[in-house]
Amino acid sequence: MTDPQPDFVDPIWAGRTDGAIYDCLAGSPSNPGLFGGMSVLRYWAATAPVMAAPPDPADLAAEAVESMNLSAITIGIVPEPGPDSVGLIGMPVWMWVEQPSESTWGPITRTASSGPWSVTATGEVADVTWEMGDGAVVHCEEGVPYQDAFGKQPSPSCGHTYSEQGEYTVSATSHWVIQWNGIGQSGTIRLDLTQSAPVTMGEVQVLRQ
Structure with missing residues (x-):
C-alpha cells in the first residue's frame, strides 16, 4: 500500500473514495539496472492484492x-x-x-x-x-x-x-x-x-x- 496515501483529488482515485492506492514493482528485461530493471507502478484497488x-x-x-x-x-x-x-x-x-x-x-x-x-x-x-x-x-x-x-x-x-x-x-x-x-x-x-x-x-x- 502506498504510504502516505494520495489525496482524493489525485487523478489516480478517479473520483473514488473507497479502496486504496498500491505500489507495484514491474521489471523490464531490456533495462536490467537496479532490482532487475524494476520501476514502481501505482494503481487503485478495492481490496488489498495478494502479493506473490x-x-x-x-x-x-x-x-x-x-x-x-x-x-x-x-x-x-x-x-x-x-x-x-x-x-x-x-x-x-x-x-x-x-x-x-x-x-x-x-x-x-x-x-x-x-x-x-x-x-x-x-x-x-x-x-x-x-x-x-x-x-x-x-x-x-x-x-x-x-x-x-x-x-x-x-x-x-x-x-x-x-x-x-x-x-x-x-x-x-x-x-x-x-x-x-x-x-x-x-x-x-x-x-x-x-x-x-x-x-x-x-x-x-x-x-x-
Whole structure:
C-alpha cells in the first residue's frame, strides 16, 4: 500500500473514495539496472492484492546461463592434431583459441524472466588452463594463432616445448566467470568447460653413411 496515501483529488482515485492506492514493482528485461530493471507502478484497488513472492534470483540466473549455450573452446595448436601431423621435440608448440565466439569466449549477456521479475547475466572466459599430457600445465588467455611466417619462434603468450617423442592428449579448460544481478541481488557463477585434442611429437633422425 502506498504510504502516505494520495489525496482524493489525485487523478489516480478517479473520483473514488473507497479502496486504496498500491505500489507495484514491474521489471523490464531490456533495462536490467537496479532490482532487475524494476520501476514502481501505482494503481487503485478495492481490496488489498495478494502479493506473490518473487522467484529465487539464483534460479533465474541459472536459466540465463543455460540460455547462453556455452561450449568449450575450439583448440588451435601447432603441431596440428591428427595422425598426419608430427611435431618435433625441442621445437616450440603454439596454443590458442581458434575462432573465439560469443559462446566460446564471451562476453555474452542473457536475461531470464518470470512474470515482472528478471535477472541478467554476463559471462566471459577469464583464462584457459592447458594440460599438455606430459605433466606440464600452462595458463593462458586467448593466445596468438600460428602463422608460417613465425617460423621457429616461440609463442609470445601461450606455448610449450616437449622434450620426449610420443603421442600426447592436450586438454584445454576454459574458466568462465559469469556475473548476474536482479531482484535486488547479485552473484557470480563459475563454470569450467574442457576440450581435448591429440598431438604427436617425433625427433629428427640423422642418417650417417
